[in-house]
Amino acid sequence: MPGVKTQPLDRIDQELLNLVQVEFPVVPAPFASLAETLGVGEDEVVDRLGALKKNKIIRQISAIFDTRALGYKSSLVATRAPADRVDQVAAVISDHPGVSHNYRRDHEFNIWWTVAVPPTSSLEENVDALHALAGAEATRLMQTIRMFKIGVDLDMTGKRPMDAKTTLPAYRASAKAGEVLDDGEIAILRELQEDIALEPAPFAEMARRIGIGEDNVIGTYRRFVTEGRCRRFAAVLHHRQAGFVANAMSVWKVPEDRIDDVGMQMAGFAAVSHCYQRPTYPDWPFNLFGMLHGRTKGDCEEAADAIASETGVDEHAMLYSTKEYKKVRVRYYTEDFFAWEREHLGNGSSA
Template sequence: MTASAAPKAPVTPREQLLNRIQRDIPIVQRPYAQVAAEVGLSEAEALAILREVKAEGVLRQVSAIFDTRTLGYQSSLVAAVYDEDTLDAGAEIVNTHPGVSHNYKRNHDFNLWYTIAVPPESDLEAHVQKLHDLSGARLTRLMPTLHLFKIGVEFDMTGKEDWNAKSAPQYTSEQRNIGYAVTELDRAFVLEFQKDLPVTEEPYADACAALGLSIDEVAAHAQKMKAAGALRRVSAVFRHQKAGFTFNAMGVWAVPQDEVAVTGRKMAEFKAVSHCYLRPTYPEWPYTIFTMVHGRSKGEAFGKIKAIEEEVAPGIDHAILYSTKEYKKIRLEFYKPEFAEWARQYLGTEV
């Protein structure tokens, strides 16, 4: 297996556009005119392409991406063990929690993996323990982020990048601001910008009207939230499967503790890696660093993990966990009443 994704061919303006809008969409009155000019298209051409991929289901939404931790939410990846004959039913119970945004069956003894986030005043461990009890799990392990080396999903829509291509991570632990005091304007901004923004000439018009601010004032506040680490970016989010990335692989690595800082940073530089975290170990779980990649095939996804191994982690014990069933995948929505409703019903509290 080589480190090359495919034979090289010229990149089209359409492919450049689909790559470009995953990085960020500027907060200006007519952002698509600006983005289109960067890739050699007119505004009308760019909008026609984006409306087409939206209609096809490839483009899930255009919205802001916020940092849960900076907004005060507590979050964690959770790994759980279920008997095979109770797994589907257990996963459906986990899905009822409003803070569970991703939930997958994977090829491991830990056969259910989900992400959960709860509001600032909530007890994360209590929520996870209740899910453990309700869903009939045999073992549940919290795997929170101890250090964020990278987060940022960007699919190579050209199919022409090398599997070992590099770029600096857009968002890491250094941008996070734990303890940030969220303002009322921040909350209002989040409620408007977590919505699916329209693919129109002026996609921010409704948000500006709702906030009672001009586009320049909204842009200035967005920049403040970015500087604080609360807002990562406004960008397009694609559906993995519809975009052709039908396979994901979570490479987990037993990197020694005294090497995790250097190794994690090196792994995060791979463009193919969308997520790179340091997580806790347990007696039955020796892996410290998690790297997520996506591919158009199992061979491509495994090839990307192999490229990381050969360049950064030769000889390091590792495993590749891949999804065999998707139970839930949504965007987390902040400041929603469903959290309090779930807590009242299952925990007997408001949080």
Template sequence: MDILDRKLLDAVQTGIPLVERPYRVLGESVGIDEDDVLTRIARLKADGIIRNIGAIFDTTRLGYRSSLVGFRLREEYIDKAAAVINSHPGVSHNYLRRYTLPDAFGADACCPYNVWFTLAVAPESRLGLEASMAVLAQETGADAARLFPALRVFKIGVRLDMETDTAGVRKEEGDFFVGNGHSARGLDPDERRIVRVLQEDLPLIEEPFQEAAGQCGLSVDTMLTLAKELLGRRIMRRFAAILHHRKAGYTGNVMVAWPVPDEKVEAVGQQMAQFRAVSHCYQRPVFPEWPFSLFTMVHQKSREECEATVAAISRETGISQYAMLWTVREFKKVRLKYFTDDFATWEENVTIRSSLKACTEPSNHAGTSRQQSERELQPAPATYQ
């Protein structure tokens, strides 16, 4: 990659203009012509550096419910369990993680969850978030499961710095508080159609929105006007490129959990969000076995740079104890597709499986007790107390 490639990658991550010829406007901002933009993006996609270009939506503002989920799975179940979890259309990220724990928790401390994934359910879901998680827990044989929904969002959005050698521990200016994740009003049919088409990969042609507008039955101008309204209402967070971290040179990433007292969460969350290498910063609920209230995702070019960034965050915030959750295996990483039939299909299949199971279980007989077919799912033991 040359310097223009890197400038272009920074620009497309920030945002693609919602205009009839976005690549021409993008080129003007970088200092190259439209043809050069198209050629370079095509090459960067072929090299696997750019994953896709499209709309990035706020899941909750679309009416979906979502949460981070922690499962404790036995080693022998993990591969099959990952396939079961991945089958849910609302699972966009799924990882096996290894932990580096604070010294204060003792040498024998162990983390209660080893598989972490994001789960979303559609506005029309019959099961809902809690029951969907319970189904996955039962079908994977999880020993423990927890929902960790976002209570407050201080920062969200992966933007890899491509123009400098390293993001280091540099900080960004501004107020990064995003909100508490409450959903906005429902979308009308035109808006839903726009969401469906704009979440797809943007074609590499001079007027890439023509086909999408046609699929919506709208003119390009009308569709782009409505798209800008979604952006203004923060239903669409941005229209931009998503990079493949490792192909872009960012081989280090770690999820860090911080035990921050309630009265300090807002101030500390703002501080953490200002670090450029932090892509996500959320407040999540605490539990007896899990005292960590703030979660951050750190992306860097090496494990060592991740550790240096986390140490810098610790020094600045005064939060000396934290758990580092390193990725051991990536089971799934995809864009969530909204307003598709996949969610309803998954729930219908769950109903069918439950019905078949009920039909094949032995009936009750006088003087005998029916064996439990479903074990009670418990939260993990309080290993941190």
């Protein structure tokens, strides 16, 4: 997107960002652990992370949960809005507490958003209500059929080629959908999903607020990961401020008998942050989605060319983000979601 000023970063900032994007250490003294890896002092790591947040390079550092494994239902949604009402339609969608991402993209379906609802709610009812409230022309649920990859890994050094392969761990299937957390687990989850405090022992402070031991917080997090409820603890960046101003949703028309192989090949590219098989419609023929991030549109095109060359799939489109309306992490077990349902659907319990 034009007009975005990026921040100059030195080598240590670049290496620090590369580390915390992949895995922030969930240990009693996480900043000391990062400092040891980088060969600098703990205070310097804290100061650098604080500056990176202040300068809007880092958006948040917290646990990244698997929506389905928590019993939540979620979907990508494509909406077509009248050209003269795109911003107004997007504003109504963004107002929903379960909507975490909302972008304008250069396509006939010009608003793309993600929404998650708790186990007791209907995904379809929430999406239908938003379609009607916003006055959209068309809305298509793009629910995941198969996930091949999820995890942003931006190379802050600028040294990694666009056809490089990923360093993220392979995707692990989530736990059985619908498993219910108990009250103690929900209390820990609510702490882990918040932006971590930049203090020497942040997990001990979480434990103090709940009234339990630090080892309980850390142990429960590790169990969540083992069970597939949580993917990892990591930083999410403001991509554009970090220099990644091009954001393309590449969509591919892949023969059904090749979807598994092509999906795994695409997921292997470091430039691809998310890779999913999704449904097709009469007005939407593409069944494989791969999110691409680059410093320029040329970077994204280079990555797409490399994917096409490796997979032999040529029929694809590139939907570039032209406006970001909303980007937050999904927050689970919150009262504001149920309040929205009570107002707009006439139902909704409480968190």
